[in-house]
Amino acid sequence: MTTLSQLPDSAGRFGEYGGRYVPETLVAALDQLAAAYKRAKGDQQFQAELDELMRDFVGRPTPLTFARRLTDHAGGARIYLKREDLAHTGAHKINNTIGQGLLTVRMGKKRVIAETGAGQHGVATATACSHFGLECEVYMGAEDVRRQSLNVFRMKLLGAKVNVVEAGSRTLKDATNEAMRDWMGSVEHTHYILGSVVGPHPFPMIVRDFQSVIGHECREQCSEEFGGLPNVIVACVGGGSNAAGIFYSFIEDENVRLVGVEAGGRSLNLGDHAAPLCHGEPGVLHGSLSYVLQDEFGQTAPVHSCSAGLDYPGVGPEHSYWKDQGRVEYSTVTDDEALDAFCLLSELEGIMPALETAHAIAAAMKIAGAMSPKQTLVINLSGRGDKDVQEAARLLEQRG
Amino acid sequence: MSCRIDEIFAELRAEGRTALMPFVTAGYPSLETTAAVVPALEQAGAHIVELGIPYSDPIADGPVIAASMHEALLGGVTPRAVFDLVRQLRSQTKLGLVAMVSHSIIQRMGPAQFVAEAAGAGFDGLIVPDIDIDSAEAIRKPAQDRAISFSLLIAPTTPEDRIGRITALCSGFVYLLARVGITGEREDVPDLTARVQTVRRHTDLPITVGFGISKPQHVAAVTASADAAIVGSALVRRMGQAKDPVAAAASFISELAGSLSPASPR
Numbered sequence: 270m271t272t273l274s275q276l277p278d279s280a281g282r283f284g285e286y287g288g289r290y291v292p293e294t295l296v297a298a299l300d301q302l303a304a305a306y307k308r309a310k311g312d313q314q315f316q317a318e319l320d321e322l323m324r325d326f327v328g329r330p331t332p333l334t335f336a337r338r339l340t341d342h343a344g345g346a347r348i349y350l351k352r353e354d355l356a357h358t359g360a361h362k363i364n365n366t367i368g369q370g371l372l373t374v375r376m377g378k379k380r381v382i383a384e385t386g387a388g389q390h391g392v393a394t395a396t397a398c399s400h401f402g403l404e405c406e407v408y409m410g411a412e413d414v415r416r417q418s419l420n421v422f423r424m425k426l427l428g429a430k431v432n433v434v435e436a437g438s439r440t441l442k443d444a445t446n447e448a449m450r451d452w453m454g455s456v457e458h459t460h461y462i463l464g465s466v467v468g469p470h471p472f473p474m475i476v477r478d479f480q481s482v483i484g485h486e487c488r489e490q491c492s493e494e495f496g497g498l499p500n501v502i503v504a505c506v507g508g509g510s511n512a513a514g515i516f517y518s519f520i521e522d523e524n525v526r527l528v529g530v531e532a533g534g535r536s537l538n539l540g541d542h543a544a545p546l547c548h549g550e551p552g553v554l555h556g557s558l559s560y561v562l563q564d565e566f567g568q569t570a571p572v573h574s575c576s577a578g579l580d581y582p583g584v585g586p587e588h589s590y591w592k593d594q595g596r597v598e599y600s601t602v603t604d605d606e607a608l609d610a611f612c613l614l615s616e617l618e619g620i621m622p623a624l625e626t627a628h629a630i631a632a633a634m635k636i637a638g639a640m641s642p643k644q645t646l647v648i649n650l651s652g653r654g655d656k657d658v659q660e661a662a663r664l665l666e667q668r669g
Numbered sequence: 670m671s672c673r674i675d676e677i678f679a680e681l682r683a684e685g686r687t688a689l690m691p692f693v694t695a696g697y698p699s700l701e702t703t704a705a706v707v708p709a710l711e712q713a714g715a716h717i718v719e720l721g722i723p724y725s726d727p728i729a730d731g732p733v734i735a736a737s738m739h740e741a742l743l744g745g746v747t748p749r750a751v752f753d754l755v756r757q758l759r760s761q762t763k764l765g766l767v768a769m770v771s772h773s774i775i776q777r778m779g780p781a782q783f784v785a786e787a788a789g790a791g792f793d794g795l796i797v798p799d800i801d802i803d804s805a806e807a808i809r810k811p812a813q814d815r816a817i818s819f820s821l822l823i824a825p826t827t828p829e830d831r832i833g834r835i836t837a838l839c840s841g842f843v844y845l846l847a848r849v850g851i852t853g854e855r856e857d858v859p860d861l862t863a864r865v866q867t868v869r870r871h872t873d874l875p876i877t878v879g880f881g882i883s884k885p886q887h888v889a890a891v892t893a894s895a896d897a898a899i900v901g902s903a904l905v906r907r908m909g910q911a912k913d914p915v916a917a918a919a920s921f922i923s924e925l926a927g928s929l930s931p932a933s934p935r
Contacts, residue, residue, distance in 0.1 A: 280803045288801040290772045292729040293835070294849050297826035437739060442726065446735075449728040454850030456826060553773040554726065556799075566748050567777030568725040 273520045273596060276587065281470020281557075284593065286586035289469040291556045295449070298456040303471040305376045310478070315371065322367050323482060326400065327357045329364075331483075333490035333647070338617040339634075346500065346640035348633065350620070350650040351487050351515060360623065360652030361483060361511045362393035366462055368479030370397035373460040380404040380459040384448040386413055386441030387577030388420025389623075389652065390464030395429035397462075405429040408447040410440040413577060420656065441581050442569060445555055465508025466585030469556030473585050480514025487647060488518050495645060501526045503633040504649035505625050506546065506599065507579035509588045511651035516597060526598070529588060530632040532574035533601030539564075543572040545584045546592050546599040559586040575604040575664060576624035576657075606631040608664055611654060621654035624661065673793040674765045674818040674841035677716055678875040678896065685932045687892035688716040690877060691922050692769065692901035693908065694737040695720040696746030700754055702914050707758050707766075709919040714926025717765035719796065719899065722751050724771040729798045731853030733902040737909065748774055748783075752790035759791030767794040767818065767841075772801070775808060784811035794818030794841045805838045813840065820844050820877075823868060836872035843872060845895065847880045853902045855881035858890050865894040885928035892930040900925060 276283045289299060309315040323329040331352045340348045353361040366383075373381055381403050385391030391407040398405035407424055411433050414421055424431050437443035445468075452461045466473045466480070491499050502519060504512035506529040519525045534542035542548065545560040552561040554569055562570040562582040574580045591597040602610075607624055610631035615621045622630060626649075633648045640646065654661070681688055691710050695703050703720070710718055721734065723741040730738070748770075755766055768787055775783045775797065787795065794817050797808065802821065812819040818841020823832055826849060836843055845868060847858055861878060868876055878891040879899030888898040904918060911917030 288804060290799050290801045292799050292824070293822040294729075294824040294826055294846060296831070297824070297828065436732070436735060437725070446726050446728050450731070450851045453729065456849060551776075553771075553776045553799075555728075558776065558801075563773070563777060565777065567771070567773040567775075568742060569773075 273594065274517065276590065277470060277474055283587045283590035286559050286589040287470055287473060287557050289556060290553045290558065291469045292453060294453050295456060295469070298452070299469055299471065301376065305372060306471060306475050309372055309375060315375070319368060319371055322371065327363050327367060328355065329482065330486040331355045333487060333494060336618050339614065342617060343634050343637040345642065346637040346644040346646040347642065348637055349494070349499070349645060349647045351483060351647055353483060353511065353649065353651045354620065354622065354653035358393050358396050359655065360389050360393070361480060361514060362390045362464060363396065364482055364514065365464065365476050365479045365510065366393040366397035369460070369462045369475065370401045370403065373403060374401055376460060378458055378460045380455065381462055382406050382408065382448050382451050382459055383462045383464060384408050384441065384444040385464065386444065386580060387656065388413070388417040388424065389578060389656065391429070392420055392423050392427070394462050395424045395427035398429065399427045406432055408432045408434055408444040408451070410434045410444045412439040413441065416577065417656070438571060449555070465510040466513045466587060467508045467555055467557065467583055473557065473587055476510050477513040477517055477587060480510050481517045483511065483514040483649065484516065484518030487515060491647070498522055498525050499647045500640065500644040501528060501636055501646040502649070503528045503530060503629045503636065503646065505530045505579065505629040505651060506584060506588060507532070507543070507581050507625060508583070509585040511649050513585060513587060515649040520596060527596065528632060528636065529597050529599045530628045531599060531601045532576060532579035532628060533603040534573045535604055540571045541573050542601065543574040543579050543581060544601045545582060546588060547601050551589065554583040557586045559589045560584055560592070575607060575660070576628065578623065578625040579628065600632055602628040602631040608661065610634065611661055620650070622650060623652035623654045624657045626651045672816045672818055672841060674717065674767070677765050678842065681716065682932060687929045687932050688897035689714060689888065689922065689926050689929055690717045690719055690897050690899045691715050691904050692719040692721060692899060694734060694741055694905055695722055695751040695754060696741035696744060697737040697905065698740070698909065698914060699744065700746060700750060702908070704754055704757060705915045706908070706918050707764065708762050709915050710922050711762050711764045713919040713922040715764060715922055717767055719767050719769045720751060720755070722748050722768055722770045722774060724774060727771060729851055731851040731902060733906045734852050737905050748778065752786055755790040755792055765793045766791065767796055768792050769796045769798065772797055772799050780807040781811045784808065784815055784817070788815035788817045792817060794820060796820045796844055798822055802835060802838060809838050818842065822846055825849050825864070829867060832868060833871045836868065836874065839872070839874055842875040842877050842897065843868060845876050845878045847878050847882060847891065850880070852880055854883040854906070858882065858887040861891060862894045885925055888925045888928040889930050894933055896932070898929070
């Protein structure tokens with residue numbers, strides 16, 4: 270029997286999920302990418318270059334921090350934070366863009382495109398392209414450009430061109446459509462750095478692998494810190510790349526409870542949340558079969574979250590498989606609970622988390638409180654909250 | 670059961686002619702307009718009409734068709750509304766009616782259910798532009814059972830061994846992309862003679878060509894080697910801009926139909 274860590278299969282499937290639901294024009298590029306990645310994965314020189322970049326440019330390994338006051342506050346399990354907020358550019362996104370950037374250089378392509386929602390993946394992509402000397406164009410919805418003007422400035426400063434997308438709902442989903450449309454016409458000389466474990470095969474696998482450095486490090490650090498594996502790991506899930514990155518190294522350890530946290534938004538009505546695993550159904554979006562929020566005819570539904578990085582109607586196909594297999598639990602946290610957790614971690618630990626990450630913290634507090642002080646819980650602190658300060662201030666004022 | 674698409678191409682082939690296949694977005698600018706434009710396209714010399722079922726995220730489509738789908742969806746056009754439209758049109762036209770439909774819609778309704786409803790309404794075929802060919806059998810089989818055609822795309826980037834895999838799944842006709850990139854009007858059309866010959870080595874099915882076919886001389890050029898020309902964005906744009914979309918569509922298609930080349934000797 271195939272074990273969980275051996276997926277996807279050769280057709281890019283995690284069980285029934287995944288695959289390549291894309292126009293034929295892109296299939297050759299996906300095959301080329303899969304082949305280039307396979308060679309790179311087996312090439313010691315590529316791995317050595319990547320390791321060096323992770324250490325000297327990204328700043329890895331990121332620490333595992335014991336959260337003493339948060340632990341006292343929850344009154345249960347010992348809580349540790351895997352500090353992806355301390356990676357260069359302030360989030361886990363850079364792990365993937367550096368990996369794919371190096372792959373782009375190997376494939377001999379000179380131009381990179383990317384989609385971005387809040388701008389974190391856009392900034393991480395622009396950073397990698399600047400480092401490697403690649404031309405970079407980022408697609409961003411007009412609505413997100415307005416909400417995240419600082420990240421737009423950052424990307425431009427890093428030498429990227431930002432293409433404002435006016436189509437559809439003018440957010441991440443539409444930016445992804447436009448990036449794929451660009452790629453339809455530019456496949457021969459352009460690489461598309463997709464930002465999460467979504468999209469057609471081999472993207473979900475490649476992004477997971479580049480992000481799995483989080484879990485590898487965490488495993489070693491837990492061993493050094495308390496001589497074993499953690500009892501619980503909690504991570505937020507939008508597309509699902511930080512969660513996949515930390516879960517993957519523990520997926521075969523059945524005693525480690527894995528919890529993914531989706532955006533519960535303002536209500537459980539369709540359009541008010543961004544929780545496809547908890548409240549969606551299997552369907553096709555952006556090239557793969559996975560849980561998705563759609564209407565009864567397969568039209569993508571509108572979504573909402575206070576956190577732009579979780580504001581996406583789809584999720585990575587591997588998460589869908591983990592859900593159906595019962596290996597990972599998925600739950601939701603509301604906008605309000607996330608905002609509380611954003612404040613709580615800032616006050617108690619001196620760490621401002623991203624609003625995305627705040628969802629994981631809120632869920633973890635509930636879980637840790639019901640555990641014994643002899644047990645341990647790790648939160649993947651996927652990103653820092655500086656980008657969200659204005660939005661948090663606005664939401665807190667609104668709440669009064 | 671016989672398939673109307675096969676009959677249309679057989680008849681044209683016997684007469685030494687090629688086909689014109691206009692694409693319109695179903696429900697754009699309204700369902701009433703689509704109902705009126707299809708018979709007008711037949712009058713103007715079209716042989717098969719592709720009806721695009723509006724989808725929220727059509728990644729193969731350029732701005733014109735993507736915006737038309739967005740607008741149709743805002744107007745509340747669902748796949749079932751398109752089936753009702755086809756049911757109504759079926760008694761008025763002998764045209765082949767083919768649905769251009771994204772996999773997401775088929776997946777959500779279930780392939781067998783979707784094909785049954787589409788065929789039951791009077792569709793003669795399906796084109797699925799974003800299929801995973803490893804899972805194509807789930808649609809191909811019910812389409813075969815209901816005697817409707819099932820057509821997939823072949824791209825300029827498709828390697829030859831894969832062309833054989835794709836054509837083996839198709840019935841009715843194959844859809845050859847004239848170029849990389851998305852749908853939309855272009856100034857020129859590449860010479861496809863060699864590419865058409867390559868595809869013919871793998872299949873006897875008619876070869877249709879689309880993406881960027883916008884002018885009479887493009888229609889003449891592609892039908893010099895292929896069996897049909899598909900025209901989408903250029904038509905949808907005209908319909909969107911005209912005061913009388915039906916008249917605008919008819920006059921444009923009539924002009925293009927006059928530019929079809931005779932069938933090349935086989």
